[in-house]
Amino acid sequence: MKHIAILASGTGTNAENIIRYFSNDKKAKVTLVLSNKPQAMVLERAAALGVDAFFFDRDQFYNTGEVLMMLRRRETDLVVLAGFLWLVPVELIHAFRGRIINIHPALLPQFGGKGMYGEKVHRAVLESGCTESGITIHYVNEYYDAGDIIFQARCPVLPGDDADTLAQRVHALEYEHFPKVISQLISNL
Ligand code: GAR
Secondary structure (H helix, E strand, O other): OEEEEEEOOOOOHHHHHHHHHHOOOOOEEEEEEEEOOOOOHHHHHHHHOOOEEEEOOHHHHHOOOHHHHHHHHOOOOEEEEOOOOOOOOHHHHHHOOOOEEEEEOOOOOOOOOOOOOOHHHHHHHHHHOOOEEEEEEEEOOOOOOOOOEEEEEEEEOOOOOOHHHHHHHHHHHHHHHHHHHHHHHHHOO
16 A cells, blocks of 8 residues: 655645545555645645644754654655645655655646745736646656646636636646546556
């Protein structure tokens, strides 16, 4: 059985979707959810589904190595960022090279980088006049949203869209594809 850990900063609908998807899987399960926000809904969602969920602070992430230790102690095979805001420290990337992935709610390399998160991304897409958006699942490296792309899926930007309606369309793509891509990666580990 492979162990998946999820890092998330916010609502956690993707985290919940992934937990549910793997709850009856024979190859893998989500064993740990970690958040840098103490009040993040993702912690409640995970705990309600019986997954261990903890808050960590900046010091535990960047200085003391406690987050890395926690991931190792759980024998984590794959680290999944699902709406996670902080830049991942280089030690963690090296420890999980090729085994740490992120989802971004647009078609990278456009509309990525520091501060490009959630609604902000959708607003930038709308302001650009692009007629298409989508999702990008990619490996995590030392820079924001810049690791090798694993998978993309597209959706239209429709006339009359606002950040909410576009976010809903993009979320639907995330729910459909993210667990499947994770499953595929797990099979190759
Ligand atoms: C998701 O749409 C994810 O792609 C995005 O945050 C949202 C989290 O939603 N991630 C980023 O913007 C990363 N730059 P959720 O908490 O409901 O899963």
